[in-house]
Amino acid sequence: MTISLATLTITDKHHNHLAFSAFENYVADSNESVKFKLVTCSDDLEEDFQENDTSNTKANHNHSDKKSVTRIESFKPEMSYQFFGQNENIFGYKNLCIKLYYSCARLNIYLGKTYSIMLTKEKTGDIEIDEPLKKISNLYETKVTNNLTEFCSNLSKEKSFVPYGESVQEFSIDYPKDGEQVQKRYFQLFKADNSIPGFTAYHERMQTFLMWYIEAASYIDIDDERWDFFVLYEKLPLNPTTNTESMPIEFQYCFVGYCTIYRYYSYPCNIRPCISQFLILPPFQRIGLGTNMLKSIYSHYNVKSTTDIRVEDPSENFQKMRDILDCTLCQNLSNFSPEKLSSGWSKEMAQEAQEKYKISSRQARRVYEILRLKSVNRKNANEYRSYRLAIKQRLNAPYQKQIKDLERVKPKVPKSEYSALMETNIIPRETRIHALANQYDLIEADYLNVIEKLG
Ligand SMILES: CC(C)(COP(=O)(O)OP(=O)(O)OC[C@H]1O[C@@H](n2cnc3c(N)ncnc32)[C@H](O)[C@@H]1OP(=O)(O)O)[C@@H](O)C(=O)NCCC(=O)NCCS
The missing domain is CATH 1.10.287 (Helix Hairpins)
Incomplete structure (x- = not known):
């Protein structure tokens, strides 16, 4: 009989109790064990080559190449149950580190692991050791290499990567938002679809991030021509520069996040875009990039033939971001003035939010409730009571x-x-x-x- 850790904890708990407690130090939290890295150039891998990673030999680095002056910090997944089950753990290793490295522009993937001790079946009796790399690559519907040298040798091509599709927006942000040494960082949003040669394979690599960051995420069938894709990149300077006010002259693209949108049909000859997946990777979160990407998407679809824009099953954090953006936009509309807000929800509010920004009527009502609360004097008992009653x-x-x-x-x-x-x-x-x-x-x-x- 062979037993995996999952069955051990559920059905065979008592029988194997002793065996299990002997090995409990070999159960790793999968969310903590997985390490993502966006690799800009071979220098980012120095530490990895120095580590005792038996599957790799030191790569022949080309130090004369121009290299990105930016390092992207490694990051962890938010969830991993789609790979490792509801308990989100991996059995059989001590000090396990699963490396999921993506080249920053082309998104070529390296998957490897390091550990200090690995159990064997001989040591554990019948308890099976998890094979985390297999579990990941089985769900990745794209090519993954386990050879760091091979991954490294392709990195020199990153600089020449040009994003798929057309550029729809460029913007810069001040970073950090409220620090002393503020620098400008530059970003560019591209729109692509499945008719662009090579994009389908690129999308297969992008979507491998979804299951680590979006609850119940699944892959989409992009053969359908009604899918639109927006992909956001940072332009990383290739030369150190003291002038951060102007766009870097020499730069390489670094993937930041993306959004998929399905254009539903709306009678008689309109479209109703629906945001399906929306992701900003952790190293780029909370600096306003999601808001910028959403705003650009609103602008892109702000045409006569769009009825309104909807969001399929928004996550809590996405909803927060969307509420802030939509309220910022609507608070300057005439139907959302404090006088109109205090008279209650109206058809005109829905109409104006839809006409100006393609905000759906359900979301417009939410915006009304937020903006009305903003204008309510909560110290005035009658005013406050009337608001609570309306909600x-x-x-x-x-x-x-x-x-x-x-x-x-x-x-x-x-x-x-x-x-x-x-x-x-x-x-x-x-x-x-x-x-x-x-x-x-x-x-x-x-x-x-x-x-x-x-x-
Ligand atoms: C949700 C997500 C898209 C937000 O992107 P982002 O670039 O970090 O968002 P912004 O920086 O524009 O955030 C704007 C505001 O939204 C709110 N917000 C965004 N993410 C938040 C979070 N994780 N927790 C609390 N508030 C959050 C904040 O008020 C934030 O302003 P602040 O940073 O000044 O406090 C991003 O965190 C993400 O991709 N998460 C994982 C996947 C996901 O949930 N996708 C949505 C599925 S529909």
């Missing part, structure tokens, strides 16, 4: 509809059946009021976070 009415609307539906069926069903329906569908008043108050508190806390960012 609770919206929250309670589905329940009210359910009651109306039940009343409608009353004459059509036997009395006993109707009583059973009432019993299962009607929530006691006290419980409902309590639940509404809790829901309101959560919403208000979210909204106040956004308001704080609006200044």
